[in-house]
Structure formats: structure tokens, C-alpha cells
Amino acid sequence: MKNENLYNYILGIADNSLILGQRLGELCGHGPNLETDIAMTNINLDLIGQARSYYQYAGKLTGQDKSEDDIAFLRLEREYRNVLLVEQPNTHFGYVMVRQFLFDMFHFMLMEKLQHSKDETLVAIANKGIKEVSYHKRFSSDWIKRLGDGTAESNAKIQEAINDLWRFTDEFFQLTEADKAMVEVGIGVDVSKLKEDYYKKVSEVLEEATLQTPENKYFTKGGKEGLHTEHMGYILAELQYMQRTFPNMTW
Amino acid sequence: MTSLLEPNIDIALIPILETVADPEIPVLTVLDLGVIREAVEENGLVSIKLTPTYSGCPAMDVIGDDLKAAFAKNGMKAEVTLILSPAWSTDWMSEAGKRKMEAYGIAAPLEESADKAVLLGNAKLVKCTNCGSTNTHLVSQFGSTACKALFKCDDCQEPFDYFKCLK
Numbered sequence: 087m088k089n090e091n092l093y094n095y096i097l098g099i100a101d102n103s104l105i106l107g108q109r110l111g112e113l114c115g116h117g118p119n120l121e122t123d124i125a126m127t128n129i130n131l132d133l134i135g136q137a138r139s140y141y142q143y144a145g146k147l148t149g150q151d152k153s154e155d156d157i158a159f160l161r162l163e164r165e166y167r168n169v170l171l172v173e174q175p176n177t178h179f180g181y182v183m184v185r186q187f188l189f190d191m192f193h194f195m196l197m198e199k200l201q202h203s204k205d206e207t208l209v210a211i212a213n214k215g216i217k218e219v220s221y222h223k224r225f226s227s228d229w230i231k232r233l234g235d236g237t238a239e240s241n242a243k244i245q246e247a248i249n250d251l252w253r254f255t256d257e258f259f260q261l262t263e264a265d266k267a268m269v270e271v272g273i274g275v276d277v278s279k280l281k282e283d284y285y286k287k288v289s290e291v292l293e294e295a296t297l298q299t300p301e302n303k304y305f306t307k308g309g310k311e312g313l314h315t316e317h318m319g320y321i322l323a324e325l326q327y328m329q330r331t332f333p334n335m336t337w
Numbered sequence: 338m339t340s341l342l343e344p345n346i347d348i349a350l351i352p353i354l355e356t357v358a359d360p361e362i363p364v365l366t367v368l369d370l371g372v373i374r375e376a377v378e379e380n381g382l383v384s385i386k387l388t389p390t391y392s393g394c395p396a397m398d399v400i401g402d403d404l405k406a407a408f409a410k411n412g413m414k415a416e417v418t419l420i421l422s423p424a425w426s427t428d429w430m431s432e433a434g435k436r437k438m439e440a441y442g443i444a445a446p447l448e449e450s451a452d453k454a455v456l457l458g459n460a461k462l463v464k465c466t467n468c469g470s471t472n473t474h475l476v477s478q479f480g481s482t483a484c485k486a487l488f489k490c491d492d493c494q495e496p497f498d499y500f501k502c503l504k
């Protein structure tokens with residue numbers, strides 16, 4: 087493939103949306119109340135919609151007429167480039183909101199920068215996506231504040247979720263080979279430069295929510311290189327079941 | 338690249354386009370919504386450029402099929418391309434469309450700063466579609482679809498959708 091770096095770069099962004107979208111989709115009908123249930127599925131829909139746009143573009147780059155579905159459904163675990171954070175399981179609602187918040191804050195910053203890419207298609211997707219992501223960010227930030235500054239129990243549960251998920255945040259800012267190549271030609275975003283601002287903005291929200299910003303310096307990574315946590319296989323089993331059981335099925 | 342901020346639509350095609358409605362808000366035509374950025378005919382082939390309201394809006398696939406069917410009924414073949422740029426804005430909705438939407442029970446988008454104020458709960462500006470009172474409050478930032486938020490009227494108690502401003 088001629089544009090292999092660009093292809094991998096796009097998957098690095100798209101797979102986050104696909105896998106987090108899939109996680110949120112699992113919650114359809116299981117939200118704590120109707121409004122949050124609908125909100126989570128709406129966010130899921132936005133993310134899947136964004137993933138579709140990226141995959142359609144990536145499909146064209148392969149030069150083999152690969153469809154968005156081929157890319158979304160027919161890869162092996164090692165070929166998915168999403169960060170480990172987004173594949174973490176849905177435990178309780180607070181945990182889901184912390185996962186969402188930590189991702190949305192990064193996602194928004196990434197979209198802001200991607201709007202200035204030299205790649206016209208990525209700019210178009212980012213221009214569209216950022217409007218949606220700003221709603222996601224507002225929704226998850228509000229819940230962090232509400233639960234953090236809520237009861238002693240909600241505060242403890244949220245703090246625990248933050249402490250648990252914090253180790254996945256550093257991975258956002260790692261540059262893969264594809265990232266480096268794309269940054270060099272002005273297409274990709276240098277995510278390593280977003281780090282400082284990310285932690286500053288996240289801490290501001292946590293402070294407002296009367297939560298502690300963790301100080302741990304031990305981080306886990308690997309998702310961007312295709313090395314996933316044990317949860318990923320289960321996600322893919324569900325996501326890919328239909329296409330693998332009935333290849334080329336349509337409805 | 339030509340700018341699509343001003344849609345380029347052949348006047349002759351408007352009567353057909355007007356027959357195609359948003360499947361989720363059927364009182365609005367695709368022209369009211371402002372999702373048609375180009376519709377031109379050449380040698381019997383109509384090419385249409387359609388822009389989605391939200392990235393994952395499931396209505397877009399349906400609208401694409403409905404457009405093709407509407408032109409087929411008039412003996413024309415239509416080709417629909419989905420474009421993302423420039424990104425759709427609620428400013429592209431027609432004034433007539435906004436009025437039809439309100440009559441249908443969905444509050445029309447406010448302008449950007451007012452929209453932000455109501456969604457943050459700092460102002461009461463969204464008018465109840467049932468009684469007209471602005472004594473309303475936000476129930477949820479996400480309503481029955483991604484483009485709407487859920488509100489409730491504190492005077493008549495009616496819950497209703499508000500079409501969020503997207504800019």
C-alpha cells in the first residue's frame with residue numbers, strides 16, 4: 087500500500103471511536119435512567135458515525151476497494167490501534183463516565199488540532215466531529231462534577247474509578263511510527279504536545295468536582311501497537327460475530 | 338474546490354426535492370433542513386451533494402434512498418454523494434422550516450450564545466411548544482436523537498424536544 091502510514095494513522099483515530107462506541111452501545115437499555123441511557127447511545131452514534139467516515143477514507147487508500155465494514159469487522163485483534171482506555175469494561179455508571187471524560191478531553195484537543203491538518207478529508211471529518219465532541223465533553227464533565235461533588239458514596243466511587251483508569255491516560259500522548267511519519271508531513275497531530283494542557287484541563291475539572299488528581303507515575307500502554315488488554319477479545323467476539331459466522335452477509 | 342456555503346440547486350429540481358422529507362421530522366423537507374448543498378441536472382442525470390446533520394445520523398441513508406426514489410418517480414436518475422465539508426450548521430435551516438418544526442412540537446434552535454446559556458442551565462430562553470412559556474428547564478442534553486435536547490415546561494409541565502444549535 088502506497089499510503090500505509092496514513093492508513094495506520096487514520097485507524098489509530100478511528101478505532102478509538104469504534105471501540106468506545108461499541109462499549110457505549112452495550113449500555114443501550116441499561117442506563118441508570120432514561121435520559122442518561124439515551125445520552126450514552128447518542129454519543130455512541132456520533133462516535134460510530136465518525137468511525138464510518140474515517141474507515142470509508144481508509145478503505146479508499148487501500149486501493150483494493152475495501153469497504154468500511156471490512157475494516158471495522160474483519161481485522162485481527164493485533165490490527166486494532168485503539169488506546170487501552172476505551173476498551174475497559176462498563177462496570178458502574180460512574181466508571182463509564184470517568185472513562186468517557188478522560189477520553190473526551192483528549193478527543194476534543196485532538197479534533198481541534200486535526201482541523202489544521204494538510205489532509206482535506208481529515209479536516210472535514212474533524213470540523214464535523216468537533217461540534218459533536220464538544221457536546222460529549224460537556225456531558226461527561228457535568229457528570230464528573232455532579233458525582234464528585236455529590237454524596238460521600240458517589241465521590242468515593244468516582245475517585246476510585248479515576249485512580250483505576252488514570253494509568254491509561256499517558257498512552258494518548260505516545261507517538262507511533264505512523265504518527266511520527268504523519269506529523270512530519272503536516273497531516274498528523276503531534277499528540278505528545280497536547281499532554282501538558284490535557285492534564286491541566288483534566289485537573290481543573292477534578293478540582294471543581296472536589297476530586298483528587300492522582301499522582302501515580304506508572305502508566306500502561308500497548309493498544310496503539312495492537313497489544314490489548316484481556317477485554318479486547320470479548321469486544322471483538324461480539325462485534326465480529328455476525329460477519330465471521332455469515333461472511334459477506336447483508337440485510 | 339467551490340464553496341458550498343451557498344447551495345447550488347437547479348430551480349427546476351426544487352419541486353421534486355420538496356417532496357422528500359426528513360424521516361425523523363416529517364414536516365421538514367430536505368430543503369428546509371439545508372442538507373442539500375448541490376443538485377444539478379446534466380443529460381438526465383441529477384447529481385446531488387448531501388451533507389449529514391450529525392456524523393452518525395441514521396436518517397442520511399434513508400434520505401439518500403428517498404431522493405433517488407423521488408427522482409425515479411419523475412423519470413430521472415439521481416446520484417447522491419455524501420459530503421462532510423463544510424460541516425452542516427443549524428443556520429442552514431430555513432425560517433419556514435423552523436416555524437413548521439415548532440408547530441410540530443420541537444423548539445427551534447436559538448442562536449449560539451443563547452443556546453449555550455440554556456444548555457448550561459444559565460438562562461430560560463427556550464419556548465415551550467405547548468403553551469409558549471419560557472419558564473422551561475433542561476432535562477437532558479441529549480434527546481430522542483443526537484440533534485435534540487430534552488426540555489420540560491415548568492408552567493404547563495409538558496416535556497418537549499429542543500433542536501440544539503450546531504455551528
Ligand SMILES: [Zn+2]
Pocket residue numbers: 465466467468469470490491492493494495
Ligand atoms: Zn408549557
